[in-house]
Amino acid sequence: MKNWYMLTLVGKDQPGIVAEVSRVLFDAGGNLGEASMSRLGGNFTVMLMLHMDTGKESIKQMLQPICDKMDLFFHIDNIIAGLHQHIDPNFRLSVHGADQAGIVSAVAGSLAKSNFNILNLESDVGGSAEKPVYIMHIEGFADCSFLELEKSLQLLKIEKEIVMHLVPIDTMVG
Amino acid sequence: MAQLEILVYPDERLRQISQPVIEVDDEIRSFISDLEETLSSLPGCVGIAAPQVGRLERIIIIDVSSRQHHKNHGHRVLINPLITFKEGDVVGREGCLSVPDYTGKVSRSKNIAVTAQNELGTHVKYEMVGYEARALQHEIDHLDGKLFIDSLVGKRNDLKKRTDF
Numbered sequence: 531m532k533n534w535y536m537l538t539l540v541g542k543d544q545p546g547i548v549a550e551v552s553r554v555l556f557d558a559g560g561n562l563g564e565a566s567m568s569r570l571g572g573n574f575t576v577m578l579m580l581h582m583d584t585g586k587e588s589i590k591q592m593l594q595p596i597c598d599k600m601d602l603f604f605h606i607d608n609i610i611a612g613l614h615q616h617i618d619p620n621f622r623l624s625v626h627g628a629d630q631a632g633i634v635s636a637v638a639g640s641l642a643k644s645n646f647n648i649l650n651l652e653s654d655v656g657g658s659a660e661k662p663v664y665i666m667h668i669e670g671f672a673d674c675s676f677l678e679l680e681k682s683l684q685l686l687k688i689e690k691e692i693v694m695h696l697v698p699i700d701t702m703v704g
Numbered sequence: 705m706a707q708l709e710i711l712v713y714p715d716e717r718l719r720q721i722s723q724p725v726i727e728v729d730d731e732i733r734s735f736i737s738d739l740e741e742t743l744s745s746l747p748g749c750v751g752i753a754a755p756q757v758g759r760l761e762r763i764i765i766i767d768v769s770s771r772q773h774h775k776n777h778g779h780r781v782l783i784n785p786l787i788t789f790k791e792g793d794v795v796g797r798e799g800c801l802s803v804p805d806y807t808g809k810v811s812r813s814k815n816i817a818v819t820a821q822n823e824l825g826t827h828v829k830y831e832m833v834g835y836e837a838r839a840l841q842h843e844i845d846h847l848d849g850k851l852f853i854d855s856l857v858g859k860r861n862d863l864k865k866r867t868d869f
């Protein structure tokens with residue numbers, strides 16, 4: 531029987547990581563599911579769903595040589611693969627401001643009070659080293675009105691001196 | 705009347721270029737009423753194109769009236785639709801009956817003028833904006849064998865462009 535795993539790889543970014551890792555997995559009979567790769571602060575990061583009929587230990591043994599060669603850390607977990615059940619976001623929040631500790635916690639905390647389910651979060655530190663700018667995009671689902679959600683964020687804007695732009699996502703299906 | 709089966713990607717027929725309708729006759733009208741019944745059986749869906757049910761002719765229906773906050777013309781059958789004017793770009797999220805369980809962002813023209821024939825064969829002209837214009841462009845793409853997943857825009861470029869979900 532095939533099992534699903536979540537494979538996490540982290541390391542110094544260099545060209546060819548995805549090609550090498552996916553080749554090793556494919557050669558061993560693995561299938562990939564959903565994946566998300568990002569370069570974060572110059573580091574290569576990827577999380578990918580892997581479908582294989584081998585156990586965790588043998589996957590580890592298979593990955594160790596390539597990860598040693600490419601200087602990657604990896605981690606593997608058994609998961610339940612909930613495929614074909616995407617939740618569509620109905621709100622998108624863009625946040626930016628001078629970089630300061632606690633932006634994510636404050637924004638996420640405020641959203642959590644509205645039972646906002648974060649489906650996607652991406653953040654970047656831009657600007658210069660002297661004047662870093664924090665930019666974050668969040669997409670998610672909340673079962674409340676646009677006005678309610680916007681109102682719940684008002685206080686935060688003033689407290690944190692950040693710019694927040696909330697827009698409804700109205701998916702067109704045709 | 706009958707509900708028609710929706711073709712699902714990667715069905716080859718979704719990739720064909722549909723042919724113009726030469727004459728809007730009773731047979732076409734009968735097909736249109738089946739297409740209408742199919743569309744109305746799909747909650748949350750605001751448009752459908754004939755090739756989505758395997759009929760490779762240039763016929764679409766759009767109906768954005770369920771989204772009252774978007775400017776719209778209500779239920780419209782458009783035969784041989786032709787975009788005569790387009791202006792502005794706007795990114796929005798789309799899904800498709802023929803591509804289940806996936807939505808993504810697509811850039812579309814914001815303002816559109818379209819000419820077509822209606823179900824009586826009469827020539828009509830509409831100006832559409834925003835969400836309705838998006839629906840129209842999505843359906844016309846179906847007539848040209850194109851799907852929204854052919855023109856997805858990346859996740860991280862949204863600060864550059866005005867985004868209207």
Ligand SMILES: [Zn+2]
Binds near residue numbers: 703704799800842
């Ligand atoms: Zn479609």
